[in-house]
Amino acid sequence: MLNYEIRPAEDADLQAITDIYNEAVIRGGASADLEPVSLEMRRAWVDSHSPRTKYPVVVIDAIDTATGERTTAGFGSLSKFHQRAGYDGVTELSYYIAGEYHRQGLGTAMVSWLLDAAVARGFRHAAAIIYADNAGSVALMRRFGFTRFGLLPAAVTTAGDDTLHDMSYWYKKL
Incomplete structure (x- = not known):
C-alpha cells in the first residue's frame, strides 16, 4: 500500500528532481529536451520559480505504509x-512522476494540488502543454476539466526519436 505527501522542494531534493526529469527525457513523450540535463540546469529551473510563494516547486513523496520508507516519486x-x-493571472502547471510510480494516483494527486495552489494564489487560468499522444496526461487534463484550445501539429521530437509529435495546449478557468 502506498501513501503520499506533497511538500515544498528543498535543496536536498534537487538530485531526485533531476533524475525524474531525465528519466522522462529518455523515455520520451513528456519533455521536448532531447538530452538529459545537468544538476545545475535543473537548479536554474527551480530557481527561476520566483517568488516561490507565487510559483511553487513541490515534490511528492511516496510512503510505503508497511515500512514508512519515503521515496521522492x-x-x-x-x-x-x-x-x-x-x-500574470495565468499560470502554467507541469508535473513529472517517476515511471515506477505511474498509474498509482500520484499524477492525479499532483495535478489536484497544483490546481488548488493556483486558486489560492489568485490565478485566473491554469494552462498546460502536453504531447498530444501522451494518453495519461491528456486523460488527466480531461479529468480535471481542462479544455484543449490548440494543437501544434508535427511540432517536436523526443530523445532518440526523429518522429514529429503534435503538441496540445490546455487551459482551465479557475
Whole structure:
C-alpha cells in the first residue's frame, strides 16, 4: 500500500528532481529536451520559480505504509505562463512522476494540488502543454476539466526519436 505527501522542494531534493526529469527525457513523450540535463540546469529551473510563494516547486513523496520508507516519486510546479505582465493571472502547471510510480494516483494527486495552489494564489487560468499522444496526461487534463484550445501539429521530437509529435495546449478557468 502506498501513501503520499506533497511538500515544498528543498535543496536536498534537487538530485531526485533531476533524475525524474531525465528519466522522462529518455523515455520520451513528456519533455521536448532531447538530452538529459545537468544538476545545475535543473537548479536554474527551480530557481527561476520566483517568488516561490507565487510559483511553487513541490515534490511528492511516496510512503510505503508497511515500512514508512519515503521515496521522492515526482515533482510539479506552477510557472509564469508568459513574461508579459498582462498574463500574470495565468499560470502554467507541469508535473513529472517517476515511471515506477505511474498509474498509482500520484499524477492525479499532483495535478489536484497544483490546481488548488493556483486558486489560492489568485490565478485566473491554469494552462498546460502536453504531447498530444501522451494518453495519461491528456486523460488527466480531461479529468480535471481542462479544455484543449490548440494543437501544434508535427511540432517536436523526443530523445532518440526523429518522429514529429503534435503538441496540445490546455487551459482551465479557475
